[in-house]
Amino acid sequence: MLWQQCLQQLEQEVPDSEINTWLRALHAVEKRQALYLLAPNTIVLQQVHEQYLPRILFHSRIITGDNEFDVMLQIGSSVPTAPPALLTTPLQQPRYPQAQALSPHDEWNPVPLTHTQATAAAPTPAPISERFTNSLNPRMAFANFVEGKSNQLACAAAQQVGDQADTTYNPMFIYGGVGLGKTHLMHAIGNRILEREPGARVIYVYAERFVNDMISAIRNSRMEEFKQHYRSLDALLIDDIQFFAGKDRSMEEFFHTFNALLEGQKRIILASDKFPRDLDGIEDRLKTRFNWGLTVQIESPDLETRVAILRKKAEDVGLHLPNDVSFFIGKRFHSNIRDLEGALQRVIASMRLKCVTTISMDFVHNALRDQLASQDKMVSMSNIKKIVAQYYNIRLTDMDSKNRARCFARPRQIAMALSKELTNHSLPEIGDEFGGRDHTTVLHAQRKVVELRESDPKIEEEYRILFRTLTS
Numbered sequence: 001m002l003w004q005q006c007l008q009q010l011e012q013e014v015p016d017s018e019i020n021t022w023l024r025a026l027h028a029v030e031k032r033q034a035l036y037l038l039a040p041n042t043i044v045l046q047q048v049h050e051q052y053l054p055r056i057l058f059h060s061r062i063i064t065g066d067n068e069f070d071v072m073l074q075i076g077s078s079v080p081t082a083p084p085a086l087l088t089t090p091l092q093q094p095r096y097p098q099a100q101a102l103s104p105h106d107e108w109n110p111v112p113l114t115h116t117q118a119t120a121a122a123p124t125p126a127p128i129s130e131r132f133t134n135s136l137n138p139r140m141a142f143a144n145f146v147e148g149k150s151n152q153l154a155c156a157a158a159q160q161v162g163d164q165a166d167t168t169y170n171p172m173f174i175y176g177g178v179g180l181g182k183t184h185l186m187h188a189i190g191n192r193i194l195e196r197e198p199g200a201r202v203i204y205v206y207a208e209r210f211v212n213d214m215i216s217a218i219r220n221s222r223m224e225e226f227k228q229h230y231r232s233l234d235a236l237l238i239d240d241i242q243f244f245a246g247k248d249r250s251m252e253e254f255f256h257t258f259n260a261l262l263e264g265q266k267r268i269i270l271a272s273d274k275f276p277r278d279l280d281g282i283e284d285r286l287k288t289r290f291n292w293g294l295t296v297q298i299e300s301p302d303l304e305t306r307v308a309i310l311r312k313k314a315e316d317v318g319l320h321l322p323n324d325v326s327f328f329i330g331k332r333f334h335s336n337i338r339d340l341e342g343a344l345q346r347v348i349a350s351m352r353l354k355c356v357t358t359i360s361m362d363f364v365h366n367a368l369r370d371q372l373a374s375q376d377k378m379v380s381m382s383n384i385k386k387i388v389a390q391y392y393n394i395r396l397t398d399m400d401s402k403n404r405a406r407c408f409a410r411p412r413q414i415a416m417a418l419s420k421e422l423t424n425h426s427l428p429e430i431g432d433e434f435g436g437r438d439h440t441t442v443l444h445a446q447r448k449v450v451e452l453r454e455s456d457p458k459i460e461e462e463y464r465i466l467f468r469t470l471t472s
């Protein structure tokens with residue numbers, strides 16, 4: 001179908017989070033030689049109009065080979081029966097009133113779009129039950145998920161949750177840093193449930209969306225419908241659960257939804273950037289419940305996993321990545337998989353643009369020049385020393401001093417370990433930078449930090465924070 005083909009193209013250009021939030025929220029209908037995209041509310045309408053419509057039109061015209069092909073964006077769940085003359089190409093004339101201030105919250109009620117269209121049959125708001133069809137991304141399947149030390153446990157648990165009809169691990173809570181594969185695993189679980197039970201009512205939704213939908217439901221006196229919708233699911237997958245923080249009414253509603261689903265032995269899969277207990281602003285009774293089932297962490301991938309992911313993604317588009325290239329990209333883009341993917345996509349786009357078919361290190365350096373330059377600025381040894389010193393509240397000179405008191409030695413060791421991990425400097429070079437120390441001191445520091453990270457969760461957390469600060 002045209003819309004699916006368009007989405008596939010857009011997936012190469014737009015982050016998954018945006019595809020899931022905005023573009024998968026649209027209901028597509030091909031009619032009268034045009035593609036009608038029906039948005040459930042004005043927020044989606046506006047966002048799609050402002051951010052994606054030109055690209056959608058571009059891809060539709062390429063795919064259909066028809067330069068006159070139109071894309072119509074409007075609110076509703078079905079294409080109005082109004083004569084086509086009333087509908088104008090959205091690129092020339094937006095289908096919502098620019099001057100009318102849009103509410104920051106979703107509106108389920110239709111708003112008049114343009115003067116002409118307001119006189120036509122008003123589109124009906126999407127029934128809540130139809131709003132999440134197609135909320136799962138089929139590309140985010142277990143088959144496309146590369147396993148490594150950092151995600152093995154989470155992946156095995158997710159497969160079990162997806163495979164099992166019983167709800168032993170309920171809820172499943174996945175947590176970890178940005179871009180490490182939480183959303184991918186959630187979709188994979190949802191897709192697996194649907195493979196097993198094709199008729200199951202499974203939805204994936206961002207917590208933000210749940211909140212916005214609830215606000216709209218309250219405004220439009222459709223709360224019963226909202227409750228009924230969420231409570232009648234077979235599996236509810238909610239991402240970025242930290243977004244509930246401080247939103248008491250939403251938490252209250254989610255609490256009841258959660259209980260109803262759990263009592264009905266329905267699946268709940270949640271994801272967040274933090275361990276449940278550490279979620280600030282979330283009610284304790286929810287945090288406790290999040291921990292009732294199975295809580296798993298996804299960690300930053302090691303180099304081997306990053307390289308394996310790169311190779312898989314390159315193979316998927318028929319590209320062979322030489323060893324030196326995959327290790328180079330894997331080493332330089334270490335903070336998360338989204339960045340890693342982004343780097344690969346940039347290289348591929350450059351190859352297409354320049355009609356290059358084989359890939360060399362020179363080509364990669366050139367394609368990623370800007371990203372590498374900005375990384376270099378962040379992860380120079382002097383910057384590592386500065387940021388670590390600031391974090392532990394010591395002076396920069398303490399990084400180089402001979403003072404072996406733990407309050408100085410520990411940050412120094414951490415800075416050395418970070419320098420080894422984040423730069424290409426050799427052990428002697430790092431030793432030189434830290435007050436002329438011997439390379440064996442750096443090696444010792446590096447090993448000590450590995451040991452401490454494994455035995456002391458506080459050090460592990462501190463290291464991660466510093467790592468993220470330096471690499472994001």
Ligand SMILES: Nc1ncnc2c1ncn2[C@@H]1O[C@H](COP(=O)(O)OP(=O)(O)OP(=O)(O)O)[C@@H](O)[C@H]1O
Nearest residue numbers: 144145146177178179180181182183184309337338
């Ligand atoms: N192990 C993996 N194998 C293959 N692709 C992966 C893997 N982990 C993540 N990805 C890909 O990396 C990108 C980012 O992953 P995802 O969106 O799941 O991250 P996230 O942890 O949910 O991030 P955020 O917290 O920002 O929402 C996606 O395109 C996903 O398919």
